[in-house]
Structure formats: C-alpha cells, structure tokens
Amino acid sequence: MEAKVATSSQETKQQREVILSVRGLKKYFPITSGIVIQRQVGAVKAVDSVDFDVYKGETLGLVGESGCGKSTTGRTVLQLYRPTAGSVMFEGQELTTLRGDDLRAIRRRMQIIFQDPFASLNPRMTVGNIVSEPLIIHNVMSKKDRRQFVEELLVKVGLNPFYINRYPHEFSGGQRQRIGIARALALNPSFIVADEPISALDVSIQAQVVNLLEDLQKELNLTYLFIAHDLSMVRHICDRVAVMYLGKIVELGPTNLVYDNPLHPYTQSLLSAVPVPDPSVEEKRQRIILGGDVPSPANPPKGCNFNTRCPVAMDYCYREPDPELVEMEPGHFVACHRVTV
Amino acid sequence: MGVLLEVNDLVTRFHTQEGIVYAVNGVSYTLNEGETLGIVGESGSGKSVHALSMLGLIPMPPGKIERGIVNFQGRDLLKLSKEEMRLVRGAEIAMIFQDPMTSLNPVLTVGTQLTEGLKLHLGMNQAQADRRATELLDMVGIPDARKRLANYPHQFSGGMRQRVMIAIGLSCNPKLLIADEPTTALDVTIQAQIIELVKKLRDELKMAMIWITHDLGVVAGISDSVQVMYAGRIVERGPIRAVFQNPRSAYTLGLLNSLPRVDAQGDGERLTQIEGSPPDMRIEPVGDSFAPRNPLYRTERCFTEIPPLRQVEDSVPGHMVAAWYDLPALRKKHEMEKA
Numbered sequence: 001m002e003a004k005v006a007t008s009s010q011e012t013k014q015q016r017e018v019i020l021s022v023r024g025l026k027k028y029f030p031i032t033s034g035i036v037i038q039r040q041v042g043a044v045k046a047v048d049s050v051d052f053d054v055y056k057g058e059t060l061g062l063v064g065e066s067g068c069g070k071s072t073t074g075r076t077v078l079q080l081y082r083p084t085a086g087s088v089m090f091e092g093q094e095l096t097t098l099r100g101d102d103l104r105a106i107r108r109r110m111q112i113i114f115q116d117p118f119a120s121l122n123p124r125m126t127v128g129n130i131v132s133e134p135l136i137i138h139n140v141m142s143k144k145d146r147r148q149f150v151e152e153l154l155v156k157v158g159l160n161p162f163y164i165n166r167y168p169h170e171f172s173g174g175q176r177q178r179i180g181i182a183r184a185l186a187l188n189p190s191f192i193v194a195d196e197p198i199s200a201l202d203v204s205i206q207a208q209v210v211n212l213l214e215d216l217q218k219e220l221n222l223t224y225l226f227i228a229h230d231l232s233m234v235r236h237i238c239d240r241v242a243v244m245y246l247g248k249i250v251e252l253g254p255t256n257l258v259y260d261n262p263l264h265p266y267t268q269s270l271l272s273a274v275p276v277p278d279p280s281v282e283e284k285r286q287r288i289i290l291g292g293d294v295p296s297p298a299n300p301p302k303g304c305n306f307n308t309r310c311p312v313a314m315d316y317c318y319r320e321p322d323p324e325l326v327e328m329e330p331g332h333f334v335a336c337h338r339v340t341v
Numbered sequence: 342m343g344v345l346l347e348v349n350d351l352v353t354r355f356h357t358q359e360g361i362v363y364a365v366n367g368v369s370y371t372l373n374e375g376e377t378l379g380i381v382g383e384s385g386s387g388k389s390v391h392a393l394s395m396l397g398l399i400p401m402p403p404g405k406i407e408r409g410i411v412n413f414q415g416r417d418l419l420k421l422s423k424e425e426m427r428l429v430r431g432a433e434i435a436m437i438f439q440d441p442m443t444s445l446n447p448v449l450t451v452g453t454q455l456t457e458g459l460k461l462h463l464g465m466n467q468a469q470a471d472r473r474a475t476e477l478l479d480m481v482g483i484p485d486a487r488k489r490l491a492n493y494p495h496q497f498s499g500g501m502r503q504r505v506m507i508a509i510g511l512s513c514n515p516k517l518l519i520a521d522e523p524t525t526a527l528d529v530t531i532q533a534q535i536i537e538l539v540k541k542l543r544d545e546l547k548m549a550m551i552w553i554t555h556d557l558g559v560v561a562g563i564s565d566s567v568q569v570m571y572a573g574r575i576v577e578r579g580p581i582r583a584v585f586q587n588p589r590s591a592y593t594l595g596l597l598n599s600l601p602r603v604d605a606q607g608d609g610e611r612l613t614q615i616e617g618s619p620p621d622m623r624i625e626p627v628g629d630s631f632a633p634r635n636p637l638y639r640t641e642r643c644f645t646e647i648p649p650l651r652q653v654e655d656s657v658p659g660h661m662v663a664a665w666y667d668l669p670a671l672r673k674k675h676e677m678e679k680a
Contacts, residue, residue: 065528172618202383203555207599207614214611236601236612256606273533274603275558279581281604282562289537290530293498
C-alpha cells in the first residue's frame, strides 16, 4: 500500500523530486479525566494515518471542513506538534526522530504562514524586529547586514521599507499578512505551510495576497502546502489537492482532475456546495446537500468514516473497515468502497 | 407588490476618542414585499451598521444616527420610542446574526429563548409557546424537537445553532428577515444546508429578506436584487443578473474579476487584483471613495464630488450606479486600445 501511494505511475516517469514525504502520520490528542490523577480516557484522532508526497516547486492544497485535521496535519508535518505515529521525510531527513539543534537547523528550511494576521504578530514588536527575529534565533547574519536584508524583504512582499519601525496595529489585515510572509521568508526556506493565509482577509485583498504568494513561489522556487477551505481559491493556486475528512485523506490528485471529475461522494458534495458568483449558473446548479454534521473525531463511526453522511452508502460501507486510498487514474487517488470495489 | 421598506439618506457616525468614524454616509433604497435583497461589501463598508441603525441596535453613544428616514409600512422606525421599537423588532422585523455561538444566551435553554418572543409579541401562554416552539424547531429541521427544547446552546453544533437562530427569527412570522452574514462562520456543506432551508422558508412564509454578506457567490444564489456597498455608501444596486452580467461600478467589476471560479479551469494567469486597501473611515469622504483604488476608470471629478446613485440609462429599470464614469464605454475603449 505504501509503495502504491508513494509513486504514481505517471509521476515516476517524470522523475519529479519529492521534497516532503508523509507516511502513516497520526496525531492523537489525549482526552483525560480526573483532577489529581489524570488518566487518559480517550483520544481525539485529529490526524489518523495520512500519506502524501509534496513535489519540489508545487503547491499541494489541503482542503476540508473545520475539524477535519488539515491544520493539525500542517503543524505535525513541521513538528510543531510531535506526531503520535508515522514518518515525515523532508529533503531526505526523517523529522520525527530529530531533537534539539538538529531539529532547529532543519526548521530554517520550512516555515509557516498563519491564518490570523492579528494574532500571529507580537503587538509589542516592531515590524523590523518581527521579521529579523528568525535571523537572530538562527544566528545567520551580523547585526549590520540584518537591517538592509529586512528592508529588502519588506520590498519583496510589497511593503514600504520605511515602515520598518512601525508596530503591527498600524497596518491593515492584508499588510499584516505580508509581514507574516516576510517573516516566513527571512531564512530562505524551501517549503512553506500556508495555513489559511487568506481566509481572514477582505475579498478585495485576498487576490493581492494570493498573487504575491504565487510570484514569490516562482521567484524563489518555493514549495507550498496550502491549507484552505475556500475551494475556488484552491483550484486557482494549487497544482494538486488533497481532500480531508475526519482526519483522513479521502481524495488526492491533480487539481483539475479532482475538480472536474470528483470521485469521492464527499468531494462531490463539497464542490457542489461552493457558491458560484454567477446568477445564471446558480439557478441551474444541482446541489448534493449532505445531512447532519461531521462526527466527532474522538468517536469516529464504525466502518467508513463518511458513512453517517454519505448519500450513496451501501451496507458494506458500515461493515468493512475504513477504505484506503487507491489510484483510479494516473495520480488520482480515492478512498471509497463504492468507487474502488 | 407594494413597498415594504424605504430607507432615505441614512447617516450613522461613531464619535470615538480617535475622532468621528463615518460608518454610513447616506444610504437610500427601497425594498418590496417578498423581495430578497443581497447586500455585499467588505468589512467597514457599512453594510451591517446600516441594518443595525434601522433597528435601533447601535450603541449610543458612541454611535449616532445623524439623519435619515427608515419608513417601514408607513412608520419611521427612527422616530419610534424604545418601547415601540421593541415591539417591531422580533415581531415585524427579525434579525439573525453571523455567530450563532455568541448571539444565543449560553445560560438559557433553547426553549426559553424561543418562547420569549412568542410570549412577548404574540401573548401566548407557556403551553402554547412550547407547542409553537416545537413546531418551529421541527420546521428548521432539528430532529427530536420536543426534547431539544430543554437543551442549552452548547449542546448544539454550529449549523444546528444557526437553525435555532433562524427558528427564533421566524417565530413571530416577521414581514422582513435581516440576515447578517448568517453562514460566514459555517462550513461550506453546512452553509448549503442553511441556504436551502432559508430559501424554502422564505417562499413558504412569503417574507422579504435582506441578506448581508461578503460572498458574491451566496448572493448570486439567493437574491432577487443586489446592492454593493463601499465606504458607507451604495455604489451599485439592481436586479441580480443585470449587476453580475453587466456591472457599472468599477468596484463591482473589480470584485467579480478578482474571484477565481470553482466551476471553471483557471488559465494559470494571475488573479486580477484590486490595488490598495479599503479607506480609513475616520476621514469624511469628499468624492468617490473607491477612486484611489481605481486607476483604470476614475476621472478628476471622482476625487472632488460624491457621485449620486442614479438609474443606468441603457440597463433594466432599477439598475442604479454611483459613478462619474461610464464603465462599459471605458472598457470597450481599453479593449480597442489593447487590440
């Protein structure tokens, strides 16, 4: 199974370089009970055995509804959370066993941009201090060079270098997100996890930030793991997309294949639910409305994870264990008994 | 169809320590009975504040309604006393908010919150109100409605809580439902559930609706007409198809162009972005507030004079725009120059 996921037929031919390889990644958060003596009474299976590869220079989208584990996946990949099980190979190094200085050294190569530009910048630090902090921590530059470097970075992300001594509250949401991007770029990383980088921004600002991310990707040959719930934006920015549901990837493939020919019933309903800004299209659209809510990841359903909401579930979907990802066409994987049986 | 609501030159300002915030700067429009109006705008565009002003829900001070008339079925809502307004709110005009987490009282059961309005506005006794509350929860698709009345808000999921809010909103058969970003905090599959539900209920109850959102896709699917707001003013208004297919305001056009589509393969090109950022609302607008971000179509006049909202000559009746420039003509000219 692992080998099948790792290499899809077409992609091996193209010999694309894998920058990040995630196998069997699990992150369980314990549920404890008791005040004096804490015992674990259960676990929230936020990420429950996830496999995927990210190729150098591409943007892989990670989409799903809140609570599906997409942000936890991003953070566990970066070792901001230590995984419960599984392996994360980044540029040929196994991250899950790294500790201390070795881990810190590799962190230069991978960075994160957060969702909320209001909460992710320290209000008591100037822009210059925020952006140069990674340089100080990793001790990569003399104090003299730092200022000029930070000014160049600010220009690169579309901010006036004159703002270097200002504080975050003096900036708009879009500008703050640019500061967060500058901070992420300071150590010249090769891989960036963008965790909902535009969802807190106004509509007219979102396109600016997305364009900036794309320009920077081309210029600096960056690889992105783009976590989002805005499926229209994901279609625009991502080369490939992985759809998550209840801690697992249910569909993975090149963006246009997944969007034009979604195989998993969850992906189908998700895409049909996205509103389109065109009244004549909206009028004719057939929605697949899912009933109910996402089950709790502390207590996932028996059988297929999706069977409580699935419009096409058969009795074996309740009986058989949760389906594994299977390649249905080159590079396009789906985990659904109805499709693969 | 008669006119249900007529808003005339509504101006709301906030007098804060950092100066005056010019939140709503002269909003005028009419809403017909049974009409669904989508109001689109970014944060700070005044879309929510104008609705809160109409219902007397602005904290005063610092807020102040400087002038305006809100004519609802022959009465000016702004002239009503607090007691009279309380009888309008909930009974004739209901409002549902973005965040069902904070707009429900966490220490009261859902049943208590649902029956409050029924007893106050419709004079029901507890038994009647309980029966009606069960019907309402049933109507908005909450299973096992009778038992759920005894539950507290935290025992419901986000989507279910928004259903409860809708049930409360509809409990007294309002003529007008104002929904302020009711699906923004919800996931897309839950949003689809809620929109289907509201559409169904709207048609059954034949009520008018104002749906405030920043999502042009949601508006396209739900409304009869759309109103685009920017910097406290209406920049474009009209029947939904006319506005989406032939926008006359550069801001509307910019928003529509900046959105990628889920139903179409992108061409791999950059998104068409709107430059700059929304205006500082602490500065009193003197011209077209969008002019600084509109290098392609603006004229000299845009900086000095506020454009009035006027009927677009070569479009359907009711398609109005506030702009000094002629957008289709300029777009044609630009295309010719490119070619």
